[in-house]
Amino acid sequence: GAVVSQHPSWVICKSGTSVKIECRSLDFQATTMFWYRQFPKQSLMLMATSNEGSKATYEQGVEKDKFLINHASLTLSTLTVTSAHPEDSSFYICSANSRKETNYGYTFGSGTRLTVV
Amino acid sequence: AQTVTQSQPEMSVQEAETVTLSCTYDTSESDYYLFWYKQPPSRQMILVIRQEAYKQQNATENRFSVNFQKAAKSFSLKISDSQLGDAAMYFCAYLTSYGKLTFGQGTILTVHP
Numbered sequence: 001g002a003v004v005s006q007h008p009s010w011v012i013c014k015s016g017t018s019v020k021i022e023c024r025s026l027d028f029q030a031t032t033m034f035w036y037r038q039f040p041k042q043s044l045m046l047m048a049t050s051n052e053g054s055k056a057t058y059e060q061g062v063e064k065d066k067f068l069i070n071h072a073s074l075t076l077s078t079l080t081v082t083s084a085h086p087e088d089s090s091f092y093i094c095s096a097n098s099r100k101e102t103n104y105g106y107t108f109g110s111g112t113r114l115t116v117v
Numbered sequence: 118a119q120t121v122t123q124s125q126p127e128m129s130v131q132e133a134e135t136v137t138l139s140c141t142y143d144t145s146e147s148d149y150y151l152f153w154y155k156q157p158p159s160r161q162m163i164l165v166i167r168q169e170a171y172k173q174q175n176a177t178e179n180r181f182s183v184n185f186q187k188a189a190k191s192f193s194l195k196i197s198d199s200q201l202g203d204a205a206m207y208f209c210a211y212l213t214s215y216g217k218l219t220f221g222q223g224t225i226l227t228v229h230p
Contacts, residue, residue: 032216034217034218038160041206041223041225042222042223043208043220043221043222043223044162044208044218044220046217046218046219049216049217091160093160093162095162095218097216106164106218107164108161108162110159110160110161111160111161
């Protein structure tokens with residue numbers, strides 16, 4: 001089946017530094033990828049939609065300058081958390097549609113646990 | 118905007134028994150898709166089952182089945198012969214016409230041996 005690889009699985013960084021998270025579709029091309037944030041025992045909150053070759057679309061309330069998204073190829077999208085602060089600590093998940101038709105469902109990466117100290 | 122509501126924060130079931138997780142949604146669209154996802158402790162999101170709104174027949178995947186009531190905007194998940202490996206957080210999700218998934222709050226399912 002379709003596989004989305006997300007790296008790193010976990011990362012610890014110091015306040016003020018930037019962290020990049022990668023999301024790769026391994027066996028299919030993904031023109032659109034989605035980035036979510038999840039707090040413990042809570043639901044997934046959509047942060048932004050990443051479109052290959054164009055600017056990402058951010059959800060209301062998500063800081064574009066803090067969460068930089070780049071989708072430079074059909075198989076790779078990256079999320080960079082800039083000038084990270086402890087409140088940015090969370091679980092970040094990417095997903096992509098593995099079929100032309102969106103109704104086939106989405107494949108999710110394994111997530112990245114970010115801890116900012 | 119579409120909303121998805123899961124009114125059961127936690128549920129528990131005995132191994133080999135049956136449990137039903139509830140989900141309701143609100144939409145003005147006539148064609149859409151609904152999903153149930155499972156998130157085990159590993160936190161990997163796993164697709165459990167999918168339902169197309171235009172299909173009257175309820176979807177079934179082995180021990181998992183849904184009760185889709187379109188008029189009532191209800192989409193419950195039934196897990197039969199529950200297994201220890203079914204323990205996870207379950208999310209109901211609605212696929213919008215823009216291709217975005219809207220998730221419910223989630224239900225934590227505990228399976229007792």
